[in-house]
Amino acid sequence: MRKENSTNTINKQQMDKDCGMSYTLNTIGGRWKPAILYRLIGGKMRYSELRDSIPNVTERMLVLQLREMEKDGLINRIVYAEVPPRVEYELTEKGNSLKPILKSLSEWGVKNRD
């Protein structure tokens, strides 16, 4: 790896934008996160509804990505004390603020793929 040049003119604002993009992509960039988030835009959903509406996702990956997004404050996990158990997921306000981004990601992809 190259040595860092401590006296160079690397644009600090540029690095700040880099970090911002990295943070966003790390937050929503997981293999199944976009699909999950897009569905939750429509409102609260049960675990099984999510699982059944996302083709090819395994339960392992679904749970892992849900947990991460919960930790990142994007979604709320609501457990009902019932038998049989019921768990619902919903977007937080932070999660909801991603809506325009998800929409533009989707639109650009639909328009530009072959």
Place this chain on the structure above:
Amino acid sequence: MRKENSTNTINKQQMDKDCGMSYTLNTIGGRWKPAILYRLIGGKMRYSELRDSIPNVTERMLVLQLREMEKDGLINRIVYAEVPPRVEYELTEKGNSLKPILKSLSEWGVKNRD
């Protein structure tokens, strides 16, 4: 993996949006692609300028990601027949159309990280 239910009511439009998002994220989601694209928004840059303006990137990764984006039609590679060699990179029109997306990714990240 769960069996695909061929008679279920998986929303085809939802899947289309999924694919759109996947395409976009696969296209710009590489480890260094956002940083490269953001810099090229400012105009043509030489290989060494890119390398020196992106902290911690290795030449291997820089070249790999440039090649992928060239293949995806996001950037043009311009080789000048000179000694010593000179190579410049610039956004294509397709690449330029990502500008608002990159901007919103950066802004959301800056605003929402702790």
Place this chain on the structure above:
DNA sequence: CTGCATCCGCATCGATACTG
């Protein structure tokens, strides 16, 4: 100056089986 080739560690993800 602008790369490419090779090796390899590490995280990610899939498959499968099991549980409160």
Place this chain on the structure above:
DNA sequence: CAGTATCGATGCGGATGCAG
């Protein structure tokens, strides 16, 4: 119903050295 545990494959990306 809503998960968890374990194992193994795969692939990204880093380090290093070489080349046109």
